[in-house]
Amino acid sequence: QKEVEQDPGPLSVPEGAIVSLNCTYSNSAFQYFMWYRQYSRKGPELLMYTYSSGNKEDGRFTAQVDKSSKYISLFIRDSQPSDSATYLCAMSGKTGNQFYFGTGTSLTVIP
Amino acid sequence: NAGVTQTPKFQVLKTGQSMTLQCAQDMNHNSMYWYRQDPGMGLRLIYYSASEGTTDKGEVPNGYNVSRLNKREFSLRLESAAPSQTSVYFCATIYRVSAGELFFGEGSRLTVL
Numbered sequence: 001q002k003e004v005e006q007d008p009g010p011l012s013v014p015e016g017a018i019v020s021l022n023c024t025y026s027n028s029a030f031q032y033f034m035w036y037r038q039y040s041r042k043g044p045e046l047l048m049y050t051y052s053s054g055n056k057e058d059g060r061f062t063a064q065v066d067k068s069s070k071y072i073s074l075f076i077r078d079s080q081p082s083d084s085a086t087y088l089c090a091m092s093g094k095t096g097n098q099f100y101f102g103t104g105t106s107l108t109v110i111p
Numbered sequence: 112n113a114g115v116t117q118t119p120k121f122q123v124l125k126t127g128q129s130m131t132l133q134c135a136q137d138m139n140h141n142s143m144y145w146y147r148q149d150p151g152m153g154l155r156l157i158y159y160s161a162s163e164g165t166t167d168k169g170e171v172p173n174g175y176n177v178s179r180l181n182k183r184e185f186s187l188r189l190e191s192a193a194p195s196q197t198s199v200y201f202c203a204t205i206y207r208v209s210a211g212e213l214f215f216g217e218g219s220r221l222t223v224l
Contacts, residue, residue, distance in 0.1 A: 042218070046211070090213070
């Protein structure tokens with residue numbers, strides 16, 4: 001079983017839709033949870049970062065962490081064509097030096 | 112302020128040839144990583160260096176070697192390239208894991224024929 005599971009999609013939505021992206025994980029030691037956005041032929045860039053359980057909002061983006069279910073989500077409100085990218089979840093523990101990535105979900109927002 | 116710089120950006124090799132991918136960062140970060148990204152496989156860790164002078168294997172180290180030359184530079188070497196090493200390679204850095212943001216380079220696209 002992989003440490004982090006993520007539905008690869010692809011996901012295609014109309015402009016203005018609410019998008020929900022999800023990851024599950026198996027390691028209860030994970031404490032730091034991240035979402036990266038990767039545009040085509042570019043390196044990933046950090047979108048959201050949360051520590052432990054709870055919600056975090058930044059503009060149109062909301063990250064949720066449910067440690068009891070080992071489940072994290074990213075919600076995108078009022079999606080825009082510029083949101084079209086691959087979204088990668090990532091997580092790490094309090095100790096150790098490694099990050100564990102999901103395989104990424106490809107999102108296309110249609111104007 | 113360049114951030115994380117990878118060279119070369121593109122490379123085509125023949126099976127059995129060797130090459131080195133270079134990564135340099137100007138953010139004074141302690142930890143540096145090499146990942147490969149393949150369709151459907153996500154980012155897989157090849158090697159990492161938690162601090163200057165240390166290196167450790169990641170998930171897929173076979174066929175690769177690394178050198179942490181100094182705090183700024185972390186190189187990845189393919190001694191005898193194989194078609195299975197055709198991939199996009201990313202270097203990434205972070206001050207420390209709990210600091211949150213992993214900064215990535217733009218990637219190096221390698222094709223092995």
